[in-house]
Amino acid sequence: MTAHLAPRLTSPEPGWTIEADVIVVGSGIAGLSTAMHARRAGHRVLLVTKAKVDEGSTRWAQGGIAAALADDDSPAEHLADTMVAGAGLCDPDAVRVLAYEGPAAVRRLVSWGAALDVDDAGALSLTREGGHHRNRIAHAGGDATGVEISRALVQAVALDDQIELIEHALVLDLLVDDRGSAQGLTLHVMGEGQRDGVGAALAPVVVLATGGIGQVFAASTNPTVATGDGLALGLRAGAEVADIEFVQFHPTVLWLGSASRGQQPLISEALRGEGAVLLDDSGERFLVPQHPMAELAPRDVVAKAIMRRMRETNRPHVWLDARSFDEQTWQRRFPNILESCRLHDIDPATDLIPVVPAQHYVSGGLLTDVNGRTSIGGLFAVGECACTGVHGANRLASNSLLEGLVFADRIGALLAGGLPPRRDPLPRTTESTLIDPGARDRVQQLMTGNVGVLRTAESMQVAADGISDALRQYSDEPHTAAWETTNVAMVAQVLTTAADLREETRGSHWREDFPDVDDENWRVRIVSRRAHDSSVAISRRKVPR
Numbered sequence: 001m002t003a004h005l006a007p008r009l010t011s012p013e014p015g016w017t018i019e020a021d022v023i024v025v026g027s028g029i030a031g032l033s034t035a036m037h038a039r040r041a042g043h044r045v046l047l048v049t050k051a052k053v054d055e056g057s058t059r060w061a062q063g064g065i066a067a068a069l070a071d072d073d074s075p076a077e078h079l080a081d082t083m084v085a086g087a088g089l090c091d092p093d094a095v096r097v098l099a100y101e102g103p104a105a106v107r108r109l110v111s112w113g114a115a116l117d118v119d120d121a122g123a124l125s126l127t128r129e130g131g132h133h134r135n136r137i138a139h140a141g142g143d144a145t146g147v148e149i150s151r152a153l154v155q156a157v158a159l160d161d162q163i164e165l166i167e168h169a170l171v172l173d174l175l176v177d178d179r180g181s182a183q184g185l186t187l188h189v190m191g192e193g194q195r196d197g198v199g200a201a202l203a204p205v206v207v208l209a210t211g212g213i214g215q216v217f218a219a220s221t222n223p224t225v226a227t228g229d230g231l232a233l234g235l236r237a238g239a240e241v242a243d244i245e246f247v248q249f250h251p252t253v254l255w256l257g258s259a260s261r262g263q264q265p266l267i268s269e270a271l272r273g274e275g276a277v278l279l280d281d282s283g284e285r286f287l288v289p290q291h292p293m294a295e296l297a298p299r300d301v302v303a304k305a306i307m308r309r310m311r312e313t314n315r316p317h318v319w320l321d322a323r324s325f326d327e328q329t330w331q332r333r334f335p336n337i338l339e340s341c342r343l344h345d346i347d348p349a350t351d352l353i354p355v356v357p358a359q360h361y362v363s364g365g366l367l368t369d370v371n372g373r374t375s376i377g378g379l380f381a382v383g384e385c386a387c388t389g390v391h392g393a394n395r396l397a398s399n400s401l402l403e404g405l406v407f408a409d410r411i412g413a414l415l416a417g418g419l420p421p422r423r424d425p426l427p428r429t430t431e432s433t434l435i436d437p438g439a440r441d442r443v444q445q446l447m448t449g450n451v452g453v454l455r456t457a458e459s460m461q462v463a464a465d466g467i468s469d470a471l472r473q474y475s476d477e478p479h480t481a482a483w484e485t486t487n488v489a490m491v492a493q494v495l496t497t498a499a500d501l502r503e504e505t506r507g508s509h510w511r512e513d514f515p516d517v518d519d520e521n522w523r524v525r526i527v528s529r530r531a532h533d534s535s536v537a538i539s540r541r542k543v544p545r
């Protein structure tokens with residue numbers, strides 16, 4: 001598969017300029033905490049975010065945040081559990097940073113005002129999730145962890161008048177100096193007065209904290225802002241991207257019809273934990289013969305079984321039967337899910353719930369070292385858009401919020417040592433591209449249908465051909481939908497190429513045509529980068545042991 005990436009998006013010349021010491025892009029847990037740390041290091045911070053400040057995956061996080069905080073737990077055990085989940089592709093140095101620096105990072109989050117749940121003795125209340133051998137998941141408001149973390153960090157940032165926040169600011173491309181180092185970026189602000197339309201934000205440090213890629217797929221648990229912008233921006237600028245083929249799919253989101261796109265309501269596995277079962281159209285519990293734990297098998301196994309059964313029966317979804325729950329169980333344990341169902345005219349007390357797997361989390365991203373540095377000078381990445389190496393081939397539950405916190409802290413520590421020199425950015429290159437927003441739906445369908453839970457060389461060829469066609473549907477009208485569509489298509493193309501190349505099944509990457517782990521050939525990281533001729537250069541890199 002050949003890929004071609006233009007060096008920038010088509011956009012008007014910047015009409016206004018703003019300067020700072022550090023620019024942070026994105027206002028989820030990763031961006032907000034990076035902004036806090038950069039301020040503590042004494043820098044003037046510009047925080048830009050493409051919608052309202054609390055929009056992003058962070059506020060949707062339910063389960064919690066993992067860290068070895070219990071007396072009977074240790075960072076060494078958290079490290080061991082994370083390495084097992086990562087299926088041979090974790091970077092041990094990065095996992096060590098995550099596990100050993102995690103407890104202090106969570107305590108700092110509390111000191112910034114996040115009210116995590118505590119027990120009667122006032123100690124953090126810790127629960128357990130799949131893959132963890134200890135109780136180490138801190139949470140807030142029961143299943144409203146993300147809402148509370150977002151609230152506390154937004155408030156902390158708002159209290160600091162040296163952090164300037166611009167909302168509705170869609171970042172487009174990186175600006176670099178004659179040494180190829182970051183010196184700012186271009187952005188489009190839906191504002192008024194002086195900062196309206198496309199402008200330039202200048203700083204010798206740019207931190208991308210743009211979150212996930214959910215909207216690259218037709219159905220996702222991620223909010224609409226998750227269009228992979230940071231990843232696409234980094235790729236266009238020549239930064240390295242790794243592990244992008246490792247995408248987690250949540251087995252059960254509410255099926256809202258074949259035409260439904262974007263963020264879909266999550267139907268938590270806690271329902272299956274309470275006894276709900278999965279049925280096909282004929283009423284058969286199809287997971288029972290497939291795994292000893294049936295509906296409580298690991299997420300990947302359940303998602304795969306659902307997809308196979310949907311294919312066999314040629315149906316767009318399967319069913320979740322939770323009719324055995326009484327009203328009290330719904331009201332006490334699952335009020336949000338009950339509300340989601342009722343909003344869509346489903347009464348789960350009497351009706352079966354139509355469910356389908358959907359994209360949930362991407363383990364890879366812009367490749368960084370343990371201090372958040374990408375392969376471009378002055379350009380950092382943190383949170384879900386980064387690939388620090390902590391997740392390897394599969395993320396351990398509740399490690400993603402922690403990753404954002406811990407590596408933001410690391411970036412802050414580095415910035416406390418001083419900033420790189422400020423230089424004038426080079427004029428923008430003339431070569432640019434823009435894709436017609438009409439192509440987005442097709443790309444999303446191709447990705448879900450062919451590069452989703454189940455992948456084969458054949459299915460990925462179908463996706464690659466379709467995405468190449470989409471990338472030729474040019475637009476000459478620069479606006480948000482076209483910029484986002486171009487990012488979605490670029491990420492889809494690079495992801496598909498990497499997934500096709502990896503001829504094995506490992507972690508969250510399932511190949512129907514290569515069902516086994518192949519350590520001899522594939523215990524490597526696939527790294528993609530835009531070459532000078534705009535082709536995508538792909539290399540295999542050994543994973544440190």
Ligand SMILES: Cc1cc2nc3c(=O)[nH]c(=O)nc-3n(C[C@H](O)[C@H](O)[C@H](O)COP(=O)(O)OP(=O)(O)OC[C@H]3O[C@@H](n4cnc5c(N)ncnc54)[C@H](O)[C@@H]3O)c2cc1C
Nearest residue numbers: 026027028030050056057058063064171211383384398401
């Ligand atoms: C339903 C759901 C449940 C989850 N549950 C958990 C859980 O229990 N525990 C856990 O650890 N993880 C969980 N996750 C994953 C976790 O929430 C995310 O990985 C994490 O919040 C990502 O944080 P972030 O700061 O990197 O990105 P986000 O919180 O997604 O923030 C990204 C930010 O970047 C901005 N942005 C994007 N593009 C641009 C652009 N071009 N210009 C300007 N701004 C831009 C967005 O507007 C947003 O502000 C869950 C995710 C979902 C969707």
